[in-house]
Amino acid sequence: MSTVSSADALTAALASAQWISPYEPVPHPAGQRPAHELAGRFHWDGAATHRAEGAETGAEAVVYATAHGIYELFVNGVRVGDEELSPGFSSYRSRLQVQRWEITALLQPGENTISALLSDGWFRGRHGFVRRADGFGTATAFLAAVLLEPSAGAARPLLVTGDDWESRPSHITRADLMDGQAVDLRLEGLAAQGQPHSAVLSTDPLCADRTRLVPAGAPAVRRIQELRPARISTPGEGITVVDFGQNINGWVRLHELGPAGTRTVLRHGEALDDAGLLLVENIQAFDFATRAVLPAGQVDEVISAGRAGDTFEPRHTTHGFRYVQIEGAAGPIGADDILAVVVHSELARTGSFAASDPLLNALHDVVDWSFRGNACAVPTDCPQRERSGFTGDWQVFADTAALLYDVAAFSESWSSDLAADQWADGRVPTVVPNPAGNGPSGSAFEDMAAGSAGWGDAAVLVPWSMWRAYGDRAALACALPSMRAWVDYAARSAAAGRHPERAAARPLEQPHERYLWDTGFHFGEWLEPDTPPAPDPTVDHGIVATAFLHRSAKTLALAEAAVGRPASAERYGELAANVRAAWCAEYLAADNTLSEEAQGHYVRALAFGLVPEDRRQPVADRLAALIRQNGTRLGTGFLATGLLLPTLADAGHLDLAYELLFARDIPSWLGMIDQGATTMWEWWDGVTPSGVRGSLNHYSKGAVASFLYTHVAGIRLAESPEPGAEAYGAVVIAPQPGGGLSAAAASVQTRRGTVGAEWQIEGGSFRLTATIPAGVTAEIRLPDGSRVSGVGAGTHSYSVAAAAL
Template structure:
């Protein structure tokens, strides 16, 4: 992380009354300069409190979107640098910027709160010029810059964008800017790729719902925007409403996207509405770049028609990540499930890992903690995750609490919502995400950088476990039992959030409930990982301490949650999965626990019963304990709750809830949450059979586990050393091809148990 403090430019702001929150305009800012001698190189660096877009002499600078990005602005505001030497010659030049609220001042999170990091937007830019004689010149934002309102009348990331195209090119009423003292200490560069418009999608249909109302179906749920051509005669006003689902009448519905939580007095706006007034100019288009939406469908009202598919383009917007992994097989619905999971991640990789691109757009720590192993197989997420982890660290409280989201909306740090921070499984992202970056990329630096954050987080868990007791446990026995000093049974925890049928009806009771089975399990898991991290960092004393602490916590969990008959309690699918995955069950009881898990699956008529935290591990745990057949039955289950029930009901992204669209076709909450899509790691690691066993894939395992009627599967993954790949097919004989990158070794296990050790190259079996 590089601080950029060598600035001579000043922060500038428009001096306008912006109007009501969520409905504020984008401002134009302009600076002028005259070059009196040639330049051989020039860099323009810029940032904002808000989001900005730059032009130099009417030419857009760069292709980055939503700059400077979403961060903990008080601690970290990112700076972008653009090479503009090719745009500069001797003579006069004009630098223009559009500045909108963005995350800094616009609506953020479930509460739709505004002005969270500040009440005034600001812009900072500086042009560094290098001349033929080696001298340099720096010119930047200062009191000579001017501002005006723009043709963008309203711009909010959630609510939407409203434009009057008739104002484009109209000479503005320029006003002097206000110069502010905001400092430079928080300015940093980002290790993450920028957000960009990465793909365009043509609609699969445009339907006339009624006169003047069209419904566009992109055929794919995305995060992004619409580019609309043929805007009609001058003065035509067109409204675009973006949604993930259609109602029974074939119209776009967004009712399920309105935040409606127990702590809200009433449901809030779903937003996602853009509008434009046409200038009547041939070739003019509307493409809002200061907002994004999560949508598959668009209702277009006011267009005189006819509206053709070629007039509408879906523009996919997300962090420009490099593709690293793929999968295919001969079961078409599984390929569609994999594609839906990939699209769900793409829709939620917009500068930070969000939970959904619609209702909240929040960087929930638990969601990324459980999905990052899947994401790192699909894409290069090293810089993306590192950037986000720095917001996790910046937002950590003095007592070690990791906030539930990063960046953390300020409004959600007040009242009872403040108490929902510090949840096990969520705060553990501070340990488990850096560990995954080390395993995948060999990134030791991120372990070193986040080590103080991990220590503070685990110190909080240790204090809470050793010093506090849950009221229910106190009531049961006033004197604590010896093992209870290692039970983490206080504080708020989301637990196994959103198990099928497990939505809390009484939120205060849910908050107060004892979830020590989950919290203590993560306490054991993260301290074990902290010991491994300490060993990598050469911190031998810390490694020994955390290893011993983890052993004590495991013993405490066993004492509390394994009954006299050797059965895990609470006796739920999620708790059994977690106990087996985290090594909480003694070796002599592991098969019993696995068999108990199968019994619960069968009791649910062969349906899963896990929520957020345990779902990624459900199928691997079954497969690793002699129940591969049950794992495949769950994978291919097509009645709710299941993954294929989503696919069969038309999902092109993964739903937040198992019943995201119910039997009556009614949508519920987000239809684009990647967390349950972590199941596709089973496709990579078990169906195709490619598993990393050493950091950076220096050694990996190829062990396909055919089943479920699948007769062909393949996967590729671009490791730091090159492509690792496996492709197999099963007919009268089993045939497989394996590719091993340079410097790597593969342990190959055929379905009949035959094993080989293979070095670099392509091998056939």
């Protein structure tokens, strides 16, 4: 695929094209809808065109296309490009990506056929926790234009979508991103379905709005890798279970489909029961209103045509799985008959890490795989049960992701969707892209949850993370209106009310309370160990929400300053200072304890800069004491876990940070790996001898990987970079060895070049090698406390006595 140069260019290219929908007089039930084939024809004589129209010498034939749904494009039966799930997932009411392909080499003299295989996708397929269908509309649709584009001059249309296109049901008899895909290969090919109907001109009012068409900017989803089976078993008659040894997002490719009419069913999941059969209860959601358990989905089916060489590969769905249970196969399934195909957005790897302890290397790999499983068009929470772009998950993980991969365009696209779906009052929905758009959905829980602290703060914290890592000033400026809207909403909410319990206990409102955000619904720390989730709008989560209001207001002030808006920077800086003072007045006692004793609250107090400098150490010591009192077990949940180890290390408790990093009991990261995790789990105790619960691929706890880069290896980017220091213009190399490690190394490919740090402890010496690219200034902080400032480009070596560490 080639990039569309501008929105104006694609608008012009598609000017004469009409939105068309499949002929579908009686739509199937949601989750059971087939994919349809839409086809148009045109005559092509490339040689004659070039001879007759010299101005078009050097011209190329191109296709511009997009859809309500997901589509595959074919020219004369040959698939165009290698992208999957086009046009991707975005806030379709505001932003719909358009793809462009050069197809000259696929054309033939005479009649040519352009066809699209179109299915529900995210547009009208079942989606999210409760598997609601028709989120963006009730009919799929397709828009395309084939143009001859000369090297100079105006393009000439060869074919555009209209009611002269044909519509047929396809061999894909069922296609849903959540439920799975069914294929009858006996129906494959245009002629197999009988006489076609005319395509239907779409009547969806959304199609009339062409201002929402945008050039494809997010990294394309592709087939990235293939995995062979790690183990194949036959736990029952006619049942084969394939273990690929790794939890992934994607699908399988199956060969040897058997005689014509053979029906093979493939069920996907993350775990097996004691009998070796697929277990799916851990990824089943429920209906909030009735509490009825919903099907797990992820079921594919193929009916063979009996042709030699046929292959089943479902490209109109994806699954989160490690295991596939195959039923009905005509014969034994061998290792050469099936492959797992890893599917996700194509992101350039930027980070590498290795340490002397293989457990840390395994942890890094597990985090990496977990992110890969959740980077499919948008950053998702899990690839099986929900596959939704939860704001809190990306807020927690964005900094870590930017170490592992180049996520600039990926994240910027998602932030654009967040801004599009932000409510008029500034609150942010929990899920982006949001099928309900920029207002209430009608679901009581979803509407109540919109605006939760820590989740909605993604509007501010994610763009700032991208600014720190990549330094795109235009992207930061583009995000500012959304950032302001969120902070203004949170500040108004804080000023507008008091929590009923606070008002009852203290009838006279104190001046600082106008900066306490203690009303409305908030998830709070969420999923703390041994604390069942209980979303309750009556609970006072002010200690969490006010902390996030401070952090976002302070961050917004920095962003305003970075784009040259000093007055706004001063205003939001003043707000942040007032919120900080209010938080301290309400929650920080004179003896430096917090009014709510929980590890997560102490982590935020330190990590967000809420505690006055002269009181930081006793607060940090209290955090350490709480961890010790808990049996040296972490007690943080969703929001604070990624901040825990850096906070401890920076506050003089490096040994404790390493103890938690290397802990093997539950809750712990390595405890997951001991129990067989190949991706991060939603619950700390996702797999125990008593059973399996929750998603086994939720990357949020994997934010711990940042600590491997910033503290174990020691590559640090300033939290609030000075002008010119963003995007690693200035970097600190400050390794903090511990945990019995004898060596560690990391590198990050930045916009300015590769920054690297590698150290070893050997022969009584600590030796550090730092690699600094041109245009970057580094400060080297050695573990004995010595520092070297103003270090420029090159490879630099340092050594101190290990006894001094």
